[in-house]
Amino acid sequence: MLTADDLAARLRKSRERAGLTQEEVARHLGLPRSAVALMEGGKRKVSGLELVRLAYLYGLSPDDFFAPEFAMDGVSVLLRALPETVDQEGTREAIRNGIALAREIANLEHLLGVERATAIFPQFPASPIRGRWEALEQGKRLAHQERQRLELGSAPVDDLGDIMENQGITVLEMELPDYLSGFTVRLNGNVVCGVNISHVTTRQRFSLAHEYCHALADRDRPGIISRQDEKDELREVRANAFAAAFLMPEDGIRDYLSRLNKGLPSRPREAVVHPEGEVQFVEGRLGPETSKIGLWHVCLLAGHFRVSRLAMIWRLFNLRLVTERERDNLLTAEQDGSARMLSRALGIDGEPQIDGEVRGEDAVCVGTGRSFVPAKLRLARRRLLHLALEALREEAISRRKFEEVLRLGGLDPDELEPTLEKIGALTENSVPESED
Structure with a gap:
């Protein structure tokens, strides 16, 4: 049984x-x-309200304060690893808000008996990384295996966040300091x-794929x-290699280029088999510029795979589809x-929002006064609302708890109430005064 002294020690340890x-x-x-x-x-x-706060x-x-095993989890690691944010209360508050939302999602899933996809999450036992080259190879190999498992073929990844959510990973889109691209934490078996989101959209996609690798390969880290x-x-090198190969698969790039008559050998050779069994080889000759990849091809490829032009230039170089000199010329053009300018002329949406500001219905402002951080919790909020509606319908939570959950996700219960009543989501038993 937990004594008062045990609880006091856990409070101190949690603060530290x-x-x-x-x-x-x-x-x-x-x-x-x-x-x-x-x-x-x-x-x-310590009062119950103080424990909650x-x-x-x-x-x-x-x-967690009363759990039989009081072990360090990912959030403790996360907050402790960011000492520079001690004076950035908006950032820490945004992280706390996002983690609280992720915990509530897990709680609702438990109440509803929903089995997380992470329960059968693939385990790719990665060998110890002994150097940068091995880190690169592991990342590429893992990306290929995961694309095969998800049956993605060589097509572009449409909505990576959706894919990760379907694998049981809670995705939090948050405004963080510029030097942080993302994080991965484990909460009682759940992955967050x-x-x-203050980075451009293409960088966000790359960062999300990077974190996906951490979720898959770095299970030993909370x-x-x-x-x-x-x-x-080395873990970061592996995750970056994974992100590049996952978002820009080699087969997909080569297939796309072949349709543009690019990336082909200068002397293509084909075998023609006649009905009699005779084989005849036919050789062609392409001009020196025919197979050369130009800047417009980079723009088209980046738009097709929804990545940055910079990432695509380096991917083409690593696949040896452009020479070092051609790479440098492309980087200069970037x-x-x-x-x-060429992307705009081609009608490619290559200029996403770059100010990091979130407006309108996607903005969740946490903190007080002018010190707030918007958190675009699109994916997590969608799952939270779905689970909360299901839990309310099954009377697993009260109306009051339902409203608390909505507020946690940045939703206004009063604004949603007319719509929810119209569709019958608020049952007769769902009275606001009821207690959990």
């Missing part, structure tokens, strides 16, 4: 894991620092991947943060704006 001081916790609770010190010393009783602050569920200054870490 989250990288917070007693003063910071006290400020969030509206209490003096001495009150927090007494809680952690087992000399002050402390759990949210530490990225936990209130039940976050991606930075939490991983993808930083720009750690891109040379830097001087020529590629952007």
